[in-house]
Amino acid sequence: MPDDLRTTLLARRYRRWLLAYPRAYRRERGPEILATLLDAADPGRSRPPAREAALLLRHGLGRRVAEAGRRAFVVAAVAAVLGGLSGIALGSWLAWRDVDRMAPDRATAVSFAHAVLPGAFGDAADNYGRSTFWNPYSNNSLHGGTGVRVGRTSVTGTVPPPGGPEQVAAAVRQQLNAQGWRDVRTKVVRNGTSPPVSVEVTGTRAGYLAAVQITPDLSFDLMWAEPPGHRRDTILGGLAGALLGALFGLVTSIRVRRYGRGRQRAYSGLCVATLLLLTPACLGNIPTSTGSLLANTNRNGTGPSVYWGGFVIYGAEPLAILSLLPILAVIVTCAWPRPATARTSTTA
């Protein structure tokens, strides 16, 4: 390759890395830095060394941070957290939209109970909430209730006389495995070294989640299991929300600096209002191993995980909805054209 062509290629590639710098800085210092980079390049090189490229990227982004100011990054970080927690809720909620809105029917619960429970049981099934999810004291309104609960269909029976809870649990587990239930797990609750207070065996099959509880009584609860893409959608929702939140915070806080003090004060007020309105829902939506902090789907034994609990808790729901207003106002504040400067006309 001729030297001229090689140098041209190298210069073009260095210019791409220089894009990491802010435009104004690049305009002022770009030709000088490029000249130094080309002077310092080894003969025959047509690609920038990785170390040099990494340093240009680091220094360029550092200049951008310095120019954007600390406030922009604080706003971006807070917006990323709020966006991430909101995105987790949205991703989880969308994944659950594919599941039947009503809890499993009674006939199905009784037929599964027949095949799984070792002792005598009744043919009647009770519904603990008819919907897949319900929210006590909400009356399906937007003010929120006391936390999302899972609807379950229950069949009760009696523990067969010869066996203790652990023996019955082993029999249930064997039945579940034999009939193709997956993720079969046993949870034993004890007080110290005494015999178990209760034993719970859970498993999933064909979109159902079964939980057999062996206390002095025997009960079989049937619920909908988490949809297959639930975890993936929840994580993707969180990542997308965090990214969008960070971008929104960064872009708006940089853009608003072009305006006067009045509009900047309005922007700060709107940011604080958004934070105050979204914080209760987002705090309640912090993820735990069994769902979000304020989801009560594991309240009556094992239940499926949901990650929008913070957004349906009493009081947080209307505030989260109201937060859309300051967010829209932020967009308008940053997009509204600047008032034209007054011009004085001169007459001859």
Next chain:
Amino acid sequence: MAGLRRPSFLILSALALGPLHGYAVIKEVERLSADSVHLAAGTLYAALDRLTDEGLIEVDHEETVEGRLRRYYRLTVAGTAALAAEAEQMRRDARMVAQRLRGAGPAGAPRPA
């Protein structure tokens, strides 16, 4: 002022004899450090920005050679003073360490009258 980091110290030292452009600073730093410090351009310009912001160096003049822009930097009065102070501090530190290594007594101990 806090002590200078080694790349900054070497860059100021490189400029002590007169104005230099970016690539010349890189070469001079290599020579002064006996080839132990190789400044990348990204590192050099980060340091030049910092030293300019601190008022230790300033732009002297510019020229274009074979289509490449060269901007020359020189020490300011504050930069010369900072470099001299740093050199004096290093000289004192080096003397103290040498004394301790020779076992000439604890550093900072009063000399016998």
